Amino acid sequence: NAGVTQTPKFRILKIGQSMTLQCTQDMNHNYMYWYRQDPGMGLKLIYYSVGAGITDKGEVPNGYNVSRSTTEDFPLRLELAAPSQTSVYFCASARGPPPLNSPLHFGNGTRLTVT
Amino acid sequence: AQSVTQLGSHVSVSEGALVLLRCNYSSSVPPYLFWYVQYPNQGLQLLLKYTSAATLVKGINGFEAEFKKSETSFHLTKPSAHMSDAAEYFCAESYDKVIFGPGTSLSVIP
Numbered sequence: 001n002a003g004v005t006q007t008p009k010f011r012i013l014k015i016g017q018s019m020t021l022q023c024t025q026d027m028n029h030n031y032m033y034w035y036r037q038d039p040g041m042g043l044k045l046i047y048y049s050v051g052a053g054i055t056d057k058g059e060v061p062n063g064y065n066v067s068r069s070t071t072e073d074f075p076l077r078l079e080l081a082a083p084s085q086t087s088v089y090f091c092a093s094a095r096g097p098p099p100l101n102s103p104l105h106f107g108n109g110t111r112l113t114v115t
Numbered sequence: 116a117q118s119v120t121q122l123g124s125h126v127s128v129s130e131g132a133l134v135l136l137r138c139n140y141s142s143s144v145p146p147y148l149f150w151y152v153q154y155p156n157q158g159l160q161l162l163l164k165y166t167s168a169a170t171l172v173k174g175i176n177g178f179e180a181e182f183k184k185s186e187t188s189f190h191l192t193k194p195s196a197h198m199s200d201a202a203e204y205f206c207a208e209s210y211d212k213v214i215f216g217p218g219t220s221l222s223v224i225p
Contacts, residue, residue: 004158033213040124042205042217043159058212090158103149104213106158 002026006091006107013081013114021076021110023091031094032074033058033104034066036087043090049074050097081114088112117141119208119216127222134193136219138180138206141187147209148189150180153218154202162204165189176200196223 004025013019025032030051035043045058049068063085065077074093078085089110096102122137140146147166151159163174170182176199180191189206201223206216 035215040217042119042215045212045214048212092158103161103164104151104159106160108156108158 004091004093004105004107006089006110008110009108010111011113013078013112015081015083015114017081018077018079019081019112021078021089021091021112023074023076023107024072025074025091025093025105026072027093027095027105028071029093029095029105030071031097031102032068033092033094034064034074034076035090035092036060037090037109038087046076046089078112083114086112086114117146117208117210117212117214119206119214121204121206121216121219123219124217125220125222127224128196129224130198131195134178134191134196134200134221136191136204136206136221138189138191138216139187140189140206140208142208142210148180148182149207149209149213150174150178150189150191151205151207151215152202153205159205162191196221198223198225 007022033048034046044060047066049055091107092104094102118141120139149164150162153159163172165182173179178193205218208214
């Protein structure tokens with residue numbers, strides 16, 4: 001009964017370093033999303049995927065990359081970390097697409113600090 | 116463009132008092148609307164969703180929300196606040212993509 005699993009939970013990066021945030025889901029959901037959460041700003045969509053091999057940009061994609069080689073996994077890549085990428089990152093999945101009423105299932109988040 | 120506004124970034128209520136968290140959506144076509152709750156250091160969990168079947172929607176933990184098209188609102192209420200309700204609450208609109216409001220932090224005073 002794992003749902004959406006994100007690793008790591010916490011990470012500190014130096015400016016210019018790279019890292020991959022991992023996300024996996026065991027619900028066989030086709031739709032997967034990456035959001036970042038900043039205080040007072042709600043959640044902003046970074047990238048999303050409607051199925052294996054298909055990804056698209058969200059509201060704030062700059063500085064990030066994604067891939068979707070399997071239904072289960074949707075990793076988020078930061079190539080050159082910048083302080084502006086300090087945030088809490090959430091991965092989510094859904095059974096169906098907007099505008100259907102499929103709710104999002106969220107992981108517990110990755111708290112990233114770039115110094 | 117889609118947008119969701121939540122009036123009040125922070126709301127404090129006494130235990131046992133009415134909880135009212137406000138949400139207004141922007142879509143001219145009635146969208147699908149959701150309320151999510153986030154407890155500290157956790158992801159978001161679905162509280163309730165509006166799918167046009169009924170204007171008053173009941174969710175988990177005694178929460179409910181009423182869809183009012185004339186006011187483009189989807190306010191969340193609970194008759195009697197409990198300490199365990201202290202959390203961050205997000206309203207979301209789903210049309211061609213899911214858009215979240217900025218969130219309202221609810222504090223419950225004993």
